[in-house]
Amino acid sequence: MSVVAVPGSKSVTARALFLAAAAEGTTTLRRPLLSDDTDGFAEGLTKLGYAVEREPDRWRIEGRPAGPAVGQADVYCRDAATAARFLPALAAAGHGTYRFDASAQMRRRPVAPLTDALRRLGVDLRHEEAEGHLPLTVTARGIKGGDLELDASLSSQFLTAMLLVAPLTAEGLRIRVTGLVSAPYVEITLAMMRSFGVEVLREGDTLTVPPGGYRATDYDIEPDASTASYFFAAAALTGASATVPGLGAGALQGDLRFVDILRRMGAEVETGADATTVTGTGRLSGVTVNMRDISDTMPTLAAIAPFADGPVRIEDVYNTRVKECDRLDACAENLRRQGIRVETGRDWIEIHPGTPIATEITCHGDHRIAMSFAVAGLRTPGVTFDDPGCVKKTFPEFHEAFAAQRRAWGV
Incomplete structure (x- = not known):
């Protein structure tokens, strides 16, 4: 058994930063993820006048339940979708003029479902260039609250942003949700809001959040389940064993369900109270899976799919087309360049068995493409990457950590 140290969850760290900023009092976050995304989020809070000591x-x-401490700020969100989608909602609850911009990659990604929702609640905001995209200026005068319908079919982050800001509104929010993807991420949000003192009432597709704000707390950040998927997949691929402590039966993150797919493919999986272990058995079976709820792990499965003994078909993952890159096309492109037969549709990809050849992987600036194909590279010596440094978004030390783990496994 090999114990793998996985850094803190990006999703949990971003939510915890928002909640801490919105809460009354001082919050301590323990073992947060330090990456480009979370550094950018924390820097954004500082620009908005929140005191952040790291x-x-x-x-x-x-925390400042009344909103940002400054009346004007210019916030650069880098590549971070969480910062670009959460921080404008936080700022809207305050009073002042706040501008948000981001990298060219993040500018291409949509924020329209969030800004449409804020506008319907009376928030004054303006897209400076392309409608529905950053850069964006919010002229904030607080949020009254009320009833809202929100389309979450492109990303659950839009719903999370509105849930997180809801206790800061005058009347609270009653949100009717349509088209939800990545539902487990919303469960993370609700559980964390509860830890900060807010209970959300759920009735069917409607979520009701009371006003009244949050209370500060000490909060432990659990390891990142999406990052753990690379080590679990590597174990399944090579016949090794990987144990990740801190991700057990009570884990918040739905992406831990990736190990259920590995189990279906033939790996041995043991989930305990506070750890999960995956052990490879020397074989991987073909499988058809719906990954709508755990779509961040789609590239992990796609990259190792050629080593299965039958086709691997991944369905209901349209939202991966509007991530850091079009991940469906990026996976297909790289697999085809490795000599693998691949078919794709609007929201699916099917990958056939084969022996990938060594080639340079085109990362498209996407950390998950780089890390996923690094896993597959365990069975394909000579694979290189056009942008290995893009992993800084969530795991700056990934390549060093993965190389050390590879040596520990002797593969």
């Missing part, structure tokens, strides 16, 4: 394994945030 040590390597402990961050302290002084």
